[in-house]
Amino acid sequence: xxxxxxxxxxxxxxxxxxxxxxxxxxxxxxxxxxxxxxxxxxxxxxxxxxxxxxxxxxxxxxxxxxxxxxxxxxxxxxxxxxxxxxxxxxxxxxxxxxxxxxxxxxxxxxxxxxxxxxxxxxxxxxxxxxxxxxxxxxxxxxxxxxxxxxxxxxxxxxxxxxxxxxxxxxxxxxxxxxxxxxxxxxxxxxxxxxxxxxxxxxxxxxxxxxxxxxxxxxxxxxxxxxxxxxx
Amino acid sequence: xxxxxxxxxxxxxxxxxxxxxxxxxxxxxxxxxxxxxxxxxxxxxxxxxxxxxxxxxxxxxxxxxxxxxxxxxxxxxxxxxxxxxxxxxxxxxxxxxxxxxxxxxxxxxxxxxxxxxxxxxxxxxxxxxxxxxxxxxxxxxxxxxxxxxxxxxxxxxxxxxxxxxxxxxxxxxxxxxxxxxxxxxxxxxxxxxxxxxxxxxxxxxx
Numbered sequence: 302x303x304x305x306x307x308x309x310x311x312x313x314x315x316x317x318x319x320x321x322x323x324x325x326x327x328x329x330x331x332x333x334x335x336x337x338x339x340x341x342x343x344x345x346x347x348x349x350x351x352x353x354x355x356x357x358x359x360x361x362x363x364x365x366x367x368x369x370x371x372x373x374x375x376x377x378x379x380x381x382x383x384x385x386x387x388x389x390x391x392x393x394x395x396x397x398x399x400x401x402x403x404x405x406x407x408x409x410x411x412x413x414x415x416x417x418x419x420x421x422x423x424x425x426x427x428x429x430x431x432x433x434x435x436x437x438x439x440x441x442x443x444x445x446x447x448x449x450x451x452x453x454x455x456x457x458x459x460x461x462x463x464x465x466x467x468x469x470x471x472x473x474x475x476x477x478x479x480x481x482x483x484x485x486x487x488x489x490x491x492x493x494x495x496x497x498x499x500x501x502x503x504x505x506x507x508x509x510x511x512x513x514x515x516x517x518x519x520x521x522x523x524x525x526x527x528x529x530x531x532x
Numbered sequence: 533x534x535x536x537x538x539x540x541x542x543x544x545x546x547x548x549x550x551x552x553x554x555x556x557x558x559x560x561x562x563x564x565x566x567x568x569x570x571x572x573x574x575x576x577x578x579x580x581x582x583x584x585x586x587x588x589x590x591x592x593x594x595x596x597x598x599x600x601x602x603x604x605x606x607x608x609x610x611x612x613x614x615x616x617x618x619x620x621x622x623x624x625x626x627x628x629x630x631x632x633x634x635x636x637x638x639x640x641x642x643x644x645x646x647x648x649x650x651x652x653x654x655x656x657x658x659x660x661x662x663x664x665x666x667x668x669x670x671x672x673x674x675x676x677x678x679x680x681x682x683x684x685x686x687x688x689x690x691x692x693x694x695x696x697x698x699x700x701x702x703x704x705x706x707x708x709x710x711x712x713x714x715x716x717x718x719x720x721x722x723x724x725x726x727x728x729x730x731x732x733x734x735x736x737x738x
Contacts, residue, residue, distance in 0.1 A: 451637075477702070478702075479702040479705070480698035480699075480701050481698075481701075482640065482694050482695050482705060482706075482709070483694040483697060484640040484641035484642045484691070484694050485638070485640050485705070486638045486639055486640060486641065487637050487638040489638070490570065490571075490637065490638035491637075491638070
């Protein structure tokens with residue numbers, strides 16, 4: 302279980318802090334988002350747990366944009382399904398509340414941590430293609446590819462596997478973090494969009510379909526003389 | 533309110549035929565919307581417009597019932613049939629609305645199969661409703677609707693099973709898609725219910 306930083310005031314975060322302590326989860330408690338930024342920047346926390354009473358939502362959103370590879374989890378001192386729905390819509394990957402027992406809280410945190418794409422940490426380069434998940438950008442040479450987060454993560458997974466074909470189920474697991482239900486066309490729809498955006502910029506890189514299996518990235522040798530490089 | 537003794541059966545038949553066509557159009561639109569989602573040009577508002585048209589046609593049939601002494605078949609049957617056809621369009625619209633409500637990222641194959649069955653069922657219903665006068669040639673269409681309902685049952689069972697094949701499927705995906713599969717199934721079932729009502733009318737009047 303990666304280290305956590307807990308953002309919130311006493312007594313809102315006391316119960317959660319005690320549970321993390323009992324579960325042996327390394328964590329620190331800070332009152333302000335600015336302090337959490339320092340903890341995250343120092344590499345002492347992969348997971349940021351934000352108490353719902355933390356008022357500075359703009360600062361939290363800024364931190365999330367600046368640290369897209371970190372996990373942002375919300376903590377509700379009082380259970381509220383409508384508030385939880387709002388927090389999910391704002392981009393929190395998990396919402397914990399005080400009605401959950403210690404074991405459930407720790408399991409949910411561990412589960413959220415496991416959903417983090419393993420390859421989302423370092424930039425990937427394949428010829429002129431560069432995908433920097435940490436900063437949320439992908440580019441072809443000097444041209445920035447305007448991709449959504451899902452499209453960027455798909456491209457990153459394909460580039461990391463190049464020239465191997467990735468099954469749809471592998472891609473779904475890698476990008477969405479869950480098992481793909483049979484019949485789900487989410488990967489196909491996103492690949493179609495990604496393919497259109499790539500084609501608009503270059504014809505030197507293409508996403509090939511292997512019917513009934515999945516997709517692979519095709520990059521000509523003159524463009525890509527070396528294998529994938531992690532910077 | 534003016535009550536007329538002169539039979540105006542033509543209007544009733546015409547309105548039922550229009551209601552059937554409207555249900556078919558709604559099903560086609562929703563099938564298109566699901567197939568092309570999320571890049572479709574078809575908006576939920578267009579489906580809603582057809583749902584309103586269904587309400588208007590139903591209200592018009594009820595108005596005729598209240599102003600005409602002589603009706604082409606039993607009043608209760610006309611009420612029942614108009615309501616059943618209206619329910620088909622309501623259920624189609626409700627299923628379509630879930631695409632937006634649940635922010636669906638992409639369709640599932642099984643929902644597309646359900647939509648195709650729905651178009652076939654509403655097509656058969658529309659044909660049956662267009663043949664109300666004389667009640668001839670309806671049975672084959674009612675049998676087709678029954679086949680669609682059986683096929684719909686098979687698809688929805690398979691679709692829900694697909695959500696639970698792997699325990700690591702996202703719970704949110706399960707909630708969303710189970711609701712959508714069931715909503716589309718209810719629309720197909722509504723066609724079958726309308727076919728039952730129509731079948732009883734045929735037995736009584738043919």
